Amino acid sequence: MTIGFRPCTDEYTICRSVQFPGGTQCRIVRRCRPFTAETAALKARAAEDAWNTRDSERVALAYTEDSIWRNRAEFLTGREEIVAFLRRKWARELDYRLIKEVWTFAGNRIAVRFAYEWHDDSGHWFRSYGNENWEFSGNGLMSRRIASINDLPIAETDRKFRWPLGRRPDDHPGVSELGL
Numbered sequence: 001m002t003i004g005f006r007p008c009t010d011e012y013t014i015c016r017s018v019q020f021p022g023g024t025q026c027r028i029v030r031r032c033r034p035f036t037a038e039t040a041a042l043k044a045r046a047a048e049d050a051w052n053t054r055d056s057e058r059v060a061l062a063y064t065e066d067s068i069w070r071n072r073a074e075f076l077t078g079r080e081e082i083v084a085f086l087r088r089k090w091a092r093e094l095d096y097r098l099i100k101e102v103w104t105f106a107g108n109r110i111a112v113r114f115a116y117e118w119h120d121d122s123g124h125w126f127r128s129y130g131n132e133n134w135e136f137s138g139n140g141l142m143s144r145r146i147a148s149i150n151d152l153p154i155a156e157t158d159r160k161f162r163w164p165l166g167r168r169p170d171d172h173p174g175v176s177e178l179g180l
Contacts, residue, residue, distance in 0.1 A: 040105040044112050048100040049167050056086035064141045071147045093118035093126075097161035099168060100132075101175045108136045115180045117154070117161045125159060126151045129180065 035043065050059045060079045063069075069076040069085075076085055090096060098116035105111070112132050119125045130149035137143040160178050163169050 034107045035105045035110060037102075037105070040102045040110050043110060044100045044102050047112075048098055048114075051098050051100075052096075052165075052167055054086075054090045054096055054165075056083045056090070059086055062142055063145070064137050064139075064143045067141070067143055067145065069145045069147070071145070072149050092120065094121065095119055095165065097163065097165070097168070099161065099172075099175050099178075099180075103131065108138075110134045110136075113175060115161075115175050115178075117159055119156075123156075125154045125156050127154050127158075127160075127180075128152070 047062065050062060053059070060082045063079060063082055066078055067076075067082065069082060071085065074085065076082055093116075096116060096118045098114060100112045100114040103111040103113050110133075112134065113130070114132065115127055115129050117125065117127050128149050128151045130147055132148075133144070133146040134142050135144040160180075161168075161172075163172055
């Protein structure tokens with residue numbers, strides 16, 4: 001399966017093209033402005049799917065060249081710094097699995113809450129909880145990401161995210177359904 005994005009051709013849509021054997025399916029995952037409940041949810045799921053690949057370069061393509069980030073106490077500017085940050089993150093946070101859901105949206109902004117599970121190189125498991133504020137440029141790429149995150153040590157037996165690495169299955173419960 002190959003996933004690609006067309007740039008914004010009008011004020012309203014960007015399409016997610018998914019190449020399957022036998023054809024391509026397309027669905028809207030980004031609105032340049034303003035977001036609706038449907039497009040905000042699709043945008044959050046597309047971000048979740050990308051982050052679950054743990055492909056730093058692919059994830060960085062969703063952000064403007066000069067995107068501004070705050071992640072915990074770290075401040076980043078631009079795709080190059082984003083890629084370097086994500087490489088460090090996923091070298092440390094092993095077997096990473098993430099779920100995001102929309103908290104609210106307005107205009108060109110979306111707020112999401114999320115949880116992810118991972119372990120360190122000593123085998124200690126964590127569930128990280130957080131909130132992100134996203135702001136999008138006119139071309140549908142994220143120009144600002146502000147993330148606040150807390151880590152909770154958990155026992156391996158307390159894990160809730162047990163799907164195979166990669167995209168969360170459609171029938172797997174979300175953050176709210178899991179009571180997180």
